[in-house]
Amino acid sequence: MAIHGDKDLIIQVPLTLINIMTMVRTTYYVEADAPIAKVAKEIAAEQSTGTWTEVAAEKEVHEKLGAHVVSAEGNTVVIDFPVEIFEPDNVPQILSVVAGNLFGLGGLKACRLMDVDFGPLTKYYNGPEFGIEEVRKILGVYDRPLVGTIIKPKVGLSPKRTAEVAEQAALGGLDLIKDDETLTDQKFCPLEERLTMVMDRLHKVEDRIGKPCFYAVNVTCGADMIVERAERAVELGANMVMVDILTAGFSAVQALTDEKIGVPIHIHRTMHGALTRGKYGIAMPVISKLTRMCGGTNLHTGTYAGKMERNVCEIDASRDILRKPWAGYKRVWPVSSGGLYPQKVRENLDCYGIDVILQAGGGIHGHPEGTTVGVKAMFQAVEAWQQQKTLEEYAKTHKELAGALKQWGPSQ
Ligand code: 3PG
Numbered sequence: 001m002a003i004h005g006d007k008d009l010i011i012q013v014p015l016t017l018i019n020i021m022t023m024v025r026t027t028y029y030v031e032a033d034a035p036i037a038k039v040a041k042e043i044a045a046e047q048s049t050g051t052w053t054e055v056a057a058e059k060e061v062h063e064k065l066g067a068h069v070v071s072a073e074g075n076t077v078v079i080d081f082p083v084e085i086f087e088p089d090n091v092p093q094i095l096s097v098v099a100g101n102l103f104g105l106g107g108l109k110a111c112r113l114m115d116v117d118f119g120p121l122t123k124y125y126n127g128p129e130f131g132i133e134e135v136r137k138i139l140g141v142y143d144r145p146l147v148g149t150i151i152k153p154k155v156g157l158s159p160k161r162t163a164e165v166a167e168q169a170a171l172g173g174l175d176l177i178k179d180d181e182t183l184t185d186q187k188f189c190p191l192e193e194r195l196t197m198v199m200d201r202l203h204k205v206e207d208r209i210g211k212p213c214f215y216a217v218n219v220t221c222g223a224d225m226i227v228e229r230a231e232r233a234v235e236l237g238a239n240m241v242m243v244d245i246l247t248a249g250f251s252a253v254q255a256l257t258d259e260k261i262g263v264p265i266h267i268h269r270t271m272h273g274a275l276t277r278g279k280y281g282i283a284m285p286v287i288s289k290l291t292r293m294c295g296g297t298n299l300h301t302g303t304y305a306g307k308m309e310r311n312v313c314e315i316d317a318s319r320d321i322l323r324k325p326w327a328g329y330k331r332v333w334p335v336s337s338g339g340l341y342p343q344k345v346r347e348n349l350d351c352y353g354i355d356v357i358l359q360a361g362g363g364i365h366g367h368p369e370g371t372t373v374g375v376k377a378m379f380q381a382v383e384a385w386q387q388q389k390t391l392e393e394y395a396k397t398h399k400e401l402a403g404a405l406k407q408w409g410p411s412q
Helices: 015-022 036-046 059-065 091-098 119-124 132-139 159-171 191-209 226-235 250-258 272-276 284-294 312-323 342-352 371-386 391-395 399-408
Strands: 023-032 068-073 076-082 108-117 146-150 176-178 214-218 240-244 265-268 280-282 298-300 333-337 357-359
Touching (some): 015 023, 023 036, 023 091, 023 119, 036 068, 036 076, 091 250, 146 333, 146 371, 159 176, 159 191, 176 240, 176 265, 176 357, 191 226, 214 265, 226 240, 226 250, 240 250, 250 284, 272 280, 272 284, 284 298, 284 312, 312 333, 312 342, 333 342, 342 357, 342 371, 342 391, 342 399, 391 399
Parallel strands (some): 108 280, 146 357, 176 214, 214 240, 240 265, 265 298, 333 357
Antiparallel strands (some): 023 076, 023 108, 068 076
């Protein structure tokens, strides 16, 4: 197809390349009683220039902004949206187009947004300020996965007690400590007091063992306050902040990235099950793409073995989306979290490889000999994997790991 008027400069560009430059391509899983081709057209109309009946409009409106069905086969519907329909740097608006009203259409029995090719929109997003390489450099750790923990109990500890648990964890050589998703700035554990006390302890441990440890303080809050809260946290010494991206909204993370807050951003996906499980919703790979575009450094992507329900294909896809070269963005850490303990390490590392954060809450603090020993047992499970030894074999010379095996049973 010609895209240039000058005869000598006529360039033949395949249609697909033009689509890449001018269209946002979406893929949906759809179930309905009506023929799939008809349903696909209804979705394309509803999400762009149409509605349930014909409405008079200039032909150009439909031609310029109307979505069109690329294919509708089996249960898979592919729809192209022209880039002009989007306000390119406005994630809420983009989601209202590609993941809006359609889920509620009465004629659908299932509808899941499986993938979005954001193509022409990616240039409007900065991606992470800190990625895998920057975090490795700060920690001075290049040849192994990172190991992290979630302070437990997830709520209820005072700032002083939180700092004590953090200190015990860091003493084991941990890379990252994080708040849990429901802890923000409640009265029983005010954020500023907690942060100051935790960082004070972490600095002391760093002086002692010669290695830093991140503390991802949860700054999740309303849109009117999140930048201010994160900046205040950084002022008080935070070396990482955490955001619950689905409850706060993708644009909350985008705002922190645009402000260049100067520390990595840990992303928790709490509430994802409401979107990612079942027949209606948004698949995890789409959430992973948006997280990388908006600037998350780490994203919870699930475990190949752990306590949460899993869709292995979607974990694989998310892992690759976060780490593969894409639009010039920095690479993002997948975080394997949820019911992890030493016996679950091997299966996760076999699938994730070393560019992953293994995060264990109960699997560290629940060790019969306490948090510091629990951290050591996790690291020993990693070492066993790296040396291709079974946990039982490695535990013969590593008593911390032996304690974990006694507590939670043999490796599966
Ligand atoms: C998380 O944030 O993923 C959970 O709090 C993990 O906790 P757990 O390791 O105790 O399951």
